[in-house]
Amino acid sequence: MPVLRHRLTVFFSLKAPSCSGLQVVGEHAPYPIRSYVLRPGRITAGQAQALEKYWGKYGIEFSQDLLDLDLVFNRSAPRILEIGAGMGEVSMALAKKHPENDYLAIEVHRAGIGSLIRQAASAELGNIRVICHDVVEILKQQIPDRSLDEVYIFFPDPWPKKRHHKRRLISPELVTLLCRKLKCHARLFIATDWQDLAEHVLDVCDSVPGLINLAGQGHYAPRANWRPLTKFEQRGRKLGHQVWDFAYGLAPDTDRLLAAQTRE
Numbered sequence: 001m002p003v004l005r006h007r008l009t010v011f012f013s014l015k016a017p018s019c020s021g022l023q024v025v026g027e028h029a030p031y032p033i034r035s036y037v038l039r040p041g042r043i044t045a046g047q048a049q050a051l052e053k054y055w056g057k058y059g060i061e062f063s064q065d066l067l068d069l070d071l072v073f074n075r076s077a078p079r080i081l082e083i084g085a086g087m088g089e090v091s092m093a094l095a096k097k098h099p100e101n102d103y104l105a106i107e108v109h110r111a112g113i114g115s116l117i118r119q120a121a122s123a124e125l126g127n128i129r130v131i132c133h134d135v136v137e138i139l140k141q142q143i144p145d146r147s148l149d150e151v152y153i154f155f156p157d158p159w160p161k162k163r164h165h166k167r168r169l170i171s172p173e174l175v176t177l178l179c180r181k182l183k184c185h186a187r188l189f190i191a192t193d194w195q196d197l198a199e200h201v202l203d204v205c206d207s208v209p210g211l212i213n214l215a216g217q218g219h220y221a222p223r224a225n226w227r228p229l230t231k232f233e234q235r236g237r238k239l240g241h242q243v244w245d246f247a248y249g250l251a252p253d254t255d256r257l258l259a260a261q262t263r264e
Protein backbone atom coordinates (compact mmCIF):
# COMPACT_ATOMS: atom_id res chain seq x y z
CA MET A 1 0.00 0.00 0.00
CA PRO A 2 2.70 2.61 0.73
CA VAL A 3 3.81 2.55 -2.94
CA LEU A 4 0.24 3.11 -4.18
CA ARG A 5 -0.30 5.84 -1.60
CA HIS A 6 2.85 7.64 -2.81
CA ARG A 7 1.79 7.35 -6.46
CA LEU A 8 -1.66 8.79 -5.67
CA THR A 9 -0.10 11.73 -3.86
CA VAL A 10 2.18 12.49 -6.80
CA PHE A 11 -0.73 12.14 -9.26
CA PHE A 12 -2.98 14.58 -7.43
CA SER A 13 -0.14 17.00 -6.74
CA LEU A 14 0.65 17.15 -10.47
CA LYS A 15 -2.94 17.98 -11.36
CA ALA A 16 -3.16 21.10 -9.20
CA PRO A 17 -0.22 23.40 -9.81
CA SER A 18 1.45 25.68 -7.34
CA CYS A 19 4.28 27.92 -8.50
CA SER A 20 6.23 27.61 -5.32
CA GLY A 21 5.69 23.86 -5.24
CA LEU A 22 4.65 24.10 -1.59
CA GLN A 23 1.07 23.06 -2.06
CA VAL A 24 0.05 19.45 -1.55
CA VAL A 25 -3.39 18.40 -2.65
CA GLY A 26 -5.16 15.87 -0.50
CA GLU A 27 -4.73 12.39 -1.91
CA HIS A 28 -8.35 11.57 -1.18
CA ALA A 29 -9.79 14.65 -2.94
CA PRO A 30 -12.18 13.74 -5.76
CA TYR A 31 -10.56 14.51 -9.11
CA PRO A 32 -12.62 17.11 -10.98
CA ILE A 33 -12.70 17.58 -14.77
CA ARG A 34 -10.24 20.34 -15.55
CA SER A 35 -10.28 22.86 -18.39
CA TYR A 36 -6.53 22.51 -19.02
CA VAL A 37 -3.78 19.95 -19.38
CA LEU A 38 -0.48 20.68 -17.70
CA ARG A 39 2.58 20.26 -19.90
CA PRO A 40 5.47 19.98 -17.47
CA GLY A 41 8.93 21.05 -18.48
CA ARG A 42 8.16 23.76 -21.02
CA ILE A 43 9.67 26.72 -19.25
CA THR A 44 12.60 28.88 -20.34
CA ALA A 45 15.54 29.70 -18.10
CA GLY A 46 14.43 33.37 -18.05
CA GLN A 47 10.90 32.46 -16.94
CA ALA A 48 12.21 30.12 -14.22
CA GLN A 49 14.61 32.80 -13.03
CA ALA A 50 11.82 35.39 -12.90
CA LEU A 51 9.69 33.00 -10.83
CA GLU A 52 12.51 32.49 -8.39
CA LYS A 53 13.41 36.17 -8.14
CA TYR A 54 10.04 37.93 -8.26
CA TRP A 55 7.47 35.41 -6.99
CA GLY A 56 7.69 37.02 -3.54
CA LYS A 57 6.70 40.39 -4.98
CA TYR A 58 4.05 39.38 -7.51
CA GLY A 59 2.92 35.86 -6.66
CA ILE A 60 0.08 34.84 -4.39
CA GLU A 61 0.05 31.24 -3.18
CA PHE A 62 -3.13 29.27 -3.63
CA SER A 63 -4.69 28.62 -0.24
CA GLN A 64 -8.03 27.88 1.39
CA ASP A 65 -8.21 31.39 2.88
CA LEU A 66 -10.06 34.40 1.52
CA LEU A 67 -7.73 37.12 0.29
CA ASP A 68 -7.90 40.65 1.59
CA LEU A 69 -7.35 42.35 -1.77
CA ASP A 70 -6.74 45.78 -0.20
CA LEU A 71 -3.90 44.17 1.74
CA VAL A 72 -2.59 42.30 -1.29
CA PHE A 73 -2.38 45.48 -3.40
CA ASN A 74 -1.70 47.76 -0.47
CA ARG A 75 -4.50 50.11 -1.45
CA SER A 76 -8.16 50.28 -2.43
CA ALA A 77 -8.63 50.52 -6.23
CA PRO A 78 -10.73 49.04 -9.04
CA ARG A 79 -9.94 45.31 -9.28
CA ILE A 80 -9.69 43.46 -12.55
CA LEU A 81 -9.33 39.70 -12.82
CA GLU A 82 -7.93 38.04 -15.94
CA ILE A 83 -8.67 34.32 -16.19
CA GLY A 84 -6.35 32.15 -18.29
CA ALA A 85 -3.84 34.96 -18.81
CA GLY A 86 -1.53 32.88 -21.05
CA MET A 87 1.75 34.79 -21.35
CA GLY A 88 0.17 37.74 -19.56
CA GLU A 89 0.06 40.15 -22.48
CA VAL A 90 -3.39 41.59 -21.68
CA SER A 91 -2.88 42.15 -17.95
CA MET A 92 0.60 43.56 -18.56
CA ALA A 93 -0.48 46.01 -21.25
CA LEU A 94 -3.47 47.21 -19.24
CA ALA A 95 -1.62 47.40 -15.91
CA LYS A 96 0.97 49.64 -17.60
CA LYS A 97 -1.68 51.80 -19.20
CA HIS A 98 -3.93 52.05 -16.13
CA PRO A 99 -1.87 52.50 -12.95
CA GLU A 100 -5.13 53.48 -11.23
CA ASN A 101 -6.43 49.87 -11.50
CA ASP A 102 -5.23 46.64 -9.86
CA TYR A 103 -4.85 43.50 -12.00
CA LEU A 104 -4.96 39.92 -10.78
CA ALA A 105 -3.90 37.42 -13.45
CA ILE A 106 -4.67 33.72 -13.10
CA GLU A 107 -2.93 31.07 -15.15
CA VAL A 108 -2.09 27.41 -14.52
CA HIS A 109 1.08 27.36 -16.61
CA ARG A 110 4.23 28.42 -14.80
CA ALA A 111 5.85 29.52 -18.06
CA GLY A 112 3.16 32.15 -18.62
CA ILE A 113 3.33 33.32 -15.02
CA GLY A 114 7.14 33.52 -15.25
CA SER A 115 6.91 35.56 -18.43
CA LEU A 116 4.34 37.92 -16.90
CA ILE A 117 6.24 38.63 -13.72
CA ARG A 118 9.50 39.11 -15.60
CA GLN A 119 7.82 41.88 -17.63
CA ALA A 120 6.10 43.32 -14.55
CA ALA A 121 9.42 43.52 -12.71
CA SER A 122 11.24 45.16 -15.62
CA ALA A 123 8.43 47.75 -15.88
CA GLU A 124 8.49 48.12 -12.07
CA LEU A 125 4.72 47.67 -11.87
CA GLY A 126 3.08 47.68 -8.47
CA ASN A 127 -0.52 47.08 -9.60
CA ILE A 128 -0.33 43.47 -10.77
CA ARG A 129 -0.38 40.11 -8.95
CA VAL A 130 -0.56 36.52 -10.17
CA ILE A 131 -1.91 33.21 -8.93
CA CYS A 132 -0.77 29.96 -10.54
CA HIS A 133 -3.69 27.62 -9.98
CA ASP A 134 -7.08 26.47 -11.29
CA VAL A 135 -9.40 29.48 -11.40
CA VAL A 136 -12.42 27.52 -10.18
CA GLU A 137 -10.69 26.72 -6.90
CA ILE A 138 -9.31 30.25 -6.59
CA LEU A 139 -12.77 31.75 -7.01
CA LYS A 140 -14.28 29.36 -4.50
CA GLN A 141 -11.57 29.71 -1.86
CA GLN A 142 -9.73 32.99 -2.25
CA ILE A 143 -11.77 35.67 -3.99
CA PRO A 144 -14.26 37.47 -1.74
CA ASP A 145 -17.83 37.96 -2.99
CA ARG A 146 -18.53 41.34 -4.62
CA SER A 147 -14.86 42.20 -4.88
CA LEU A 148 -14.24 42.44 -8.65
CA ASP A 149 -14.95 45.35 -10.99
CA GLU A 150 -14.16 43.51 -14.21
CA VAL A 151 -13.38 39.96 -15.28
CA TYR A 152 -11.74 39.03 -18.58
CA ILE A 153 -11.69 35.60 -20.19
CA PHE A 154 -9.96 36.02 -23.53
CA PHE A 155 -9.58 33.07 -25.89
CA PRO A 156 -10.33 30.22 -23.50
CA ASP A 157 -9.26 26.82 -24.82
CA PRO A 158 -11.96 25.73 -27.31
CA TRP A 159 -11.87 21.98 -26.62
CA PRO A 160 -13.39 21.40 -30.06
CA LYS A 161 -14.05 17.65 -29.85
CA LYS A 162 -17.52 16.83 -28.62
CA ARG A 163 -16.21 14.38 -26.03
CA HIS A 164 -14.07 17.21 -24.59
CA HIS A 165 -16.85 19.82 -24.35
CA LYS A 166 -17.20 19.00 -20.66
CA ARG A 167 -13.71 20.48 -20.21
CA ARG A 168 -14.74 23.91 -21.45
CA LEU A 169 -13.97 26.57 -18.87
CA ILE A 170 -17.12 28.57 -19.45
CA SER A 171 -19.97 26.66 -17.87
CA PRO A 172 -23.11 27.66 -15.95
CA GLU A 173 -21.27 26.79 -12.70
CA LEU A 174 -18.27 29.04 -13.44
CA VAL A 175 -20.41 31.95 -14.65
CA THR A 176 -22.73 31.69 -11.63
CA LEU A 177 -19.68 31.70 -9.38
CA LEU A 178 -18.39 34.79 -11.19
CA CYS A 179 -21.72 36.55 -10.63
CA ARG A 180 -21.09 36.23 -6.89
CA LYS A 181 -17.60 37.68 -7.19
CA LEU A 182 -18.48 40.68 -9.37
CA LYS A 183 -19.47 43.96 -7.70
CA CYS A 184 -22.75 45.62 -8.67
CA HIS A 185 -22.22 47.41 -12.00
CA ALA A 186 -19.23 45.17 -12.74
CA ARG A 187 -18.53 43.79 -16.19
CA LEU A 188 -17.59 40.42 -17.65
CA PHE A 189 -15.78 40.45 -21.01
CA ILE A 190 -15.10 37.32 -23.07
CA ALA A 191 -13.63 36.75 -26.54
CA THR A 192 -13.11 33.66 -28.67
CA ASP A 193 -12.11 32.82 -32.23
CA TRP A 194 -13.95 29.50 -32.25
CA GLN A 195 -17.52 29.70 -33.59
CA ASP A 196 -18.88 26.66 -31.82
CA LEU A 197 -17.46 27.95 -28.52
CA ALA A 198 -18.91 31.41 -29.22
CA GLU A 199 -22.36 29.86 -29.53
CA HIS A 200 -21.79 27.90 -26.32
CA VAL A 201 -20.69 31.05 -24.43
CA LEU A 202 -23.76 32.94 -25.64
CA ASP A 203 -26.04 30.07 -24.58
CA VAL A 204 -24.44 29.79 -21.14
CA CYS A 205 -24.08 33.48 -20.28
CA ASP A 206 -27.47 34.53 -21.64
CA SER A 207 -29.09 31.85 -19.45
CA VAL A 208 -27.45 32.66 -16.12
CA PRO A 209 -29.91 34.67 -14.03
CA GLY A 210 -28.41 37.94 -12.95
CA LEU A 211 -26.24 38.51 -16.02
CA ILE A 212 -27.28 41.04 -18.63
CA ASN A 213 -25.98 40.79 -22.18
CA LEU A 214 -24.98 44.39 -22.90
CA ALA A 215 -25.21 43.78 -26.65
CA GLY A 216 -28.77 42.46 -26.24
CA GLN A 217 -29.92 38.89 -25.57
CA GLY A 218 -28.55 36.54 -28.25
CA HIS A 219 -26.09 39.10 -29.66
CA TYR A 220 -22.33 39.36 -29.80
CA ALA A 221 -20.66 42.58 -28.69
CA PRO A 222 -18.42 44.76 -30.84
CA ARG A 223 -14.70 44.26 -30.21
CA ALA A 224 -13.75 46.34 -27.17
CA ASN A 225 -11.29 48.94 -28.48
CA TRP A 226 -9.29 48.79 -25.24
CA ARG A 227 -8.70 45.01 -25.53
CA PRO A 228 -5.00 44.52 -26.36
CA LEU A 229 -4.26 42.37 -29.41
CA THR A 230 -2.34 39.32 -28.18
CA LYS A 231 -0.05 37.11 -30.27
CA PHE A 232 -2.68 34.40 -29.92
CA GLU A 233 -5.39 36.58 -31.48
CA GLN A 234 -3.00 37.91 -34.13
CA ARG A 235 -2.11 34.38 -35.19
CA GLY A 236 -5.81 33.45 -35.42
CA ARG A 237 -6.63 36.52 -37.48
CA LYS A 238 -3.76 35.75 -39.88
CA LEU A 239 -5.29 32.30 -40.35
CA GLY A 240 -8.58 34.00 -41.22
CA HIS A 241 -10.36 33.28 -37.92
CA GLN A 242 -13.28 35.50 -37.01
CA VAL A 243 -13.39 36.77 -33.42
CA TRP A 244 -16.53 36.95 -31.27
CA ASP A 245 -16.68 39.32 -28.31
CA PHE A 246 -19.06 39.31 -25.35
CA ALA A 247 -19.87 42.00 -22.79
CA TYR A 248 -22.05 41.28 -19.75
CA GLY A 249 -23.16 43.33 -16.77
CA LEU A 250 -24.79 42.34 -13.50
CA ALA A 251 -28.51 42.84 -13.01
CA PRO A 252 -29.31 45.08 -10.02
CA ASP A 253 -31.17 42.17 -8.36
CA THR A 254 -28.57 39.47 -9.12
CA ASP A 255 -28.55 38.09 -5.56
CA ARG A 256 -32.31 37.57 -5.58
CA LEU A 257 -32.22 35.94 -9.04
CA LEU A 258 -29.40 33.59 -8.07
CA ALA A 259 -31.13 32.68 -4.80
CA ALA A 260 -34.35 31.91 -6.69
CA GLN A 261 -32.38 29.67 -9.08
CA THR A 262 -30.86 27.77 -6.15
CA ARG A 263 -34.33 27.16 -4.65
CA GLU A 264 -35.78 25.78 -7.94
Ligand SMILES: C[S@@+](CC[C@H](N)C(=O)[O-])C[C@H]1O[C@@H](n2cnc3c(N)ncnc32)[C@H](O)[C@@H]1O
Residues within 6 Å of the ligand: 034, 035, 036, 083, 084, 085, 086, 087, 106, 107, 108, 109, 112, 133, 134, 135, 136, 153, 154, 155, 156, 157, 169, 230, 231, 232, 233
Ligand atom coordinates in the same frame (compact mmCIF):
# COMPACT_ATOMS: atom_id res chain seq x y z
C1 LIG B 1 -5.82 29.65 -25.39
S1 LIG B 1 -5.00 30.30 -24.02
C2 LIG B 1 -5.33 32.05 -24.14
C3 LIG B 1 -4.33 32.88 -23.40
C4 LIG B 1 -4.60 34.39 -23.35
N1 LIG B 1 -5.84 34.70 -22.71
C5 LIG B 1 -4.52 35.02 -24.71
O1 LIG B 1 -5.55 35.52 -25.19
O2 LIG B 1 -3.44 35.03 -25.30
C6 LIG B 1 -6.05 29.80 -22.65
C7 LIG B 1 -5.33 29.83 -21.33
O3 LIG B 1 -6.22 29.50 -20.27
C8 LIG B 1 -5.51 28.77 -19.29
N2 LIG B 1 -6.49 28.03 -18.47
C9 LIG B 1 -7.34 27.06 -18.90
N3 LIG B 1 -8.09 26.60 -17.87
C10 LIG B 1 -7.71 27.29 -16.77
C11 LIG B 1 -8.10 27.24 -15.40
N4 LIG B 1 -9.06 26.40 -14.98
N5 LIG B 1 -7.50 28.07 -14.52
C12 LIG B 1 -6.54 28.93 -14.95
N6 LIG B 1 -6.11 29.02 -16.24
C13 LIG B 1 -6.68 28.21 -17.14
C14 LIG B 1 -4.61 27.88 -20.11
O4 LIG B 1 -3.50 27.40 -19.38
C15 LIG B 1 -4.20 28.82 -21.26
O5 LIG B 1 -3.01 29.47 -20.99
